[in-house]
Amino acid sequence: MRRIPTPVVLAAASSMLAAGGLAMVSIATPSGARDDELTEGPDFVALVIDDRTPERAAESYLDAWRRRAWDQAELVAIGEARARAAEKRAADAEVDPVDRAMARDVWTRLAGAPLEVEFTRSDALEGGGILLSGVASYEFMNEPYRREMSWVVRPEGELWRVESMEAGDVLTEIPDILRGSDL
Numbered sequence: 001m002r003r004i005p006t007p008v009v010l011a012a013a014s015s016m017l018a019a020g021g022l023a024m025v026s027i028a029t030p031s032g033a034r035d036d037e038l039t040e041g042p043d044f045v046a047l048v049i050d051d052r053t054p055e056r057a058a059e060s061y062l063d064a065w066r067r068r069a070w071d072q073a074e075l076v077a078i079g080e081a082r083a084r085a086a087e088k089r090a091a092d093a094e095v096d097p098v099d100r101a102m103a104r105d106v107w108t109r110l111a112g113a114p115l116e117v118e119f120t121r122s123d124a125l126e127g128g129g130i131l132l133s134g135v136a137s138y139e140f141m142n143e144p145y146r147r148e149m150s151w152v153v154r155p156e157g158e159l160w161r162v163e164s165m166e167a168g169d170v171l172t173e174i175p176d177i178l179r180g181s182d183l
Contacts, residue, residue: 045114051076054130057160058151059117062136065165067111068092068104078154078161113139117149129154129163135171146171 047063049072050056057076064073070089074082092100119134133150148168153160 045112047072049076051159051161054122054132054153054160055117055119057153057162058119058132058134058149058165059115061151061162061165062117062149063115066115066138068107076160076162078156079163081162081164084165111138111140125152127154144172 047067047069049060049064051060060076061073061081064070064076065085068088070085070092073085074089077085095103115136115138117134117136119132121131121133123131125131130153131150132153133148135146136149137144137146139145147170150166150168152163154163155161
């Protein structure tokens with residue numbers, strides 16, 4: 001398993017912020033466009049929270065997480081997963097309202113591509129919980145992105161809740177621009 005060096009992660013984060021700013025400037029919004037028109041089209045998929053099965057609950061939590069939809073993530077979470085979403089929501093709330101609104105618009109556009117999770121393993125845990133493992137795939141900034149993921153989900157009545165989520169190795173090749181190589 002290959003780990004990404006810290007300088008590459010920091011360079012990637014800086015590049016993502018720069019790309020977000022560039023996307024914000026370069027995305028032309030037609031005058032008079034409504035907010036719902038900004039999130040429609042073939043490249044945007046609405047966030048749907050489905051907690052009827054362990055797999056759908058895990059996928060719903062991840063989809064809300066990647067879109068920074070913290071309230072929706074909390075709906076399908078308990079324990080550590082709920083606390084992490086609440087922490088992220090609180091951190092976002094501390095950002096200047098204008099910056100937060102602009103960042104939310106850019107992030108929605110960048111992370112609104114359809115999410116697919118191929119579940120590869122399911123292990124029963126004590127107390128009725130399930131450990132799920134799989135690979136999450138979606139497009140980010142028009143590039144494919146794949147990452148190993150794992151979740152612990154627990155039943156809550158007839159529904160399922162995510163107790164924890166861990167991101168594993170990134171399986172997608174890192175673009176040259178994020179590696180610091182000259183083009």
